[in-house]
Amino acid sequence: MLVTGAHGFVGGHVAAAVRAGVYGSDAQFLAAPEGLDIRDEAGLAALIEESKPDSVLHLAAQSFVPRSFENPRETFEINAIGTLNLLVALKRSGFAGRFVYASSGDVYGRVPESELPVSESRIPEPLSPYAASKIAAEQLCLQWHRSEGWDAIVARPFNHIGPGQDARFVVPALARQVVAIASGKRPPVVDAGDIDTTRDFTDVRDIAAAYASILRHGRPGRIYVVGSGQERKVRDLLWTMCELAGIKAEVRQDPAKLRPTEQRRMAADASLLREDTGWSPSITIETTLSDILKYTRTHP
Template sequence: MVKHLLTGANGFVGKTMQAALPCVPLPVGLDLRDRAALNAAIAEIQPDMVIHLAAQSFVPASFENPHETFDINFYGTLNLLEALQSNAFKGRMLFVGSGDTYGRVPEDALPVREEHPLHPRNPYAVSKVAAEALCYQWSQTSGFEIVMARPFNHIGPGQSPRFAITDFARQVTEIRLGQRPPVLQVGDIDVTRDFTDVRDVERAYALLLEKGRNGGVYNVCSGREHSIRELLQRLIALAGVVVRIDQIPARLRPAEQRRMVASFEALHRDTGWQPLIPIEQSLQDLLNDWEKQLQ
């Protein structure tokens, strides 16, 4: 059986990967910044494939502590690459970057494709650009292959309520269960984003690991544009509640990108992947997940 090493196993996508693939996570508490411990873990596991998800991925935290973000996202990736090489790894690695690396994309350049210039606008995105470039270099000069993914927004059961759609699903469920007044607190909901179900994302990663081109970079996205307001209204309708929507100044952040949608043409061409789970199902599963947690 192929042994998949998974970093970031306790994150949103990591938990979904573990449910779908036989994965071996890094030991609990192991920090990618600890080179000796990482090297020992790789020597013990001897993986055939690697899915590298571990990262500091919260953008506000990257502004608060850019050094830590770089230490984890760039130097942590370098430490992983060196540990794999020193243990004679000959398999394939998937590096998971971010669609945030494109930065501000003009509307006439949508849907954004992989050849679009990278203009990162926060320390998190910069760290991912740097780590992706590092992985490309290693894909060309080391003894193993690396494929890079640039995922866009994803949603599904188990996501942290730090993210807008999941937070709305929690609020709507609390209202339906009578745990809060019928008032939804929101920020800027008149922007559009490209959402993919986390289970489709997991499937894309597995296919990229198997079929992606060495040194290739792939958008992982739905290719569909949804406004936050539209998805909020769908959640309200699915839950069968009547609510008032209150825009809270504290939740308003200047959204530099009013519209976003990307192309998964390269991913489809090389792996045959396409999204299968409709947004309605993702939203319903989110509501079901919150109902279990809140009852």
């Protein structure tokens, strides 16, 4: 199995899941070389020709939403054109295996609260260049399924968290502050944006297991929402981390972290994935947050 983006946050957990047998006893993890730019057509072609993968999990992406507004062209070149480059390289090599594309639940944009939770049947309405680029890449993969007969599947994971996530994202950013307060390196005040928004948070290790289930049991040409089905306030996650760390803190709202158009509530409906593959998340939110704090302590 070739994994693009193998050296990123999710890729590292996929590698661990392969070693643990989650992807099957005979699964082999083939990482696209660190530093390989998916926009490099020649480099991709050489990798595919040399590795001859029997399946592909395509994780590589520019996934930070604010950066997509700063540089939308880069985001499209990586997420959409990079995906096209990979598909073309695989086609030229005679690839005939399963291709799973990791998209994002962010493609749905703003969803009325009365229409939650979100399932595959909802029409995407992207609100960022990142989300729009993901839709473009999805359709490329599904077009390959329709016109080329490929065994291609799209996964739309919602927010995933866990040890090793970039501190630009909300939960690890809060965890850093909690750890600093617990160690006496900062006063008991957490700077945050609007932490009363809700999201569907899933442990990244459960996401890695979901990809394994899709590779084994998913149906070709389908789109699968991946999420816990539970709506959680960011504030509740913060208080749980404070409790786990043995501290009390107040929240100071940082205007720079506020997003006026942000979705207030979000929840996912992953029932189709559960029906087709049997997958469901198994890691408790307390375990996830505890592991994030442990990681943060050792990786300042």
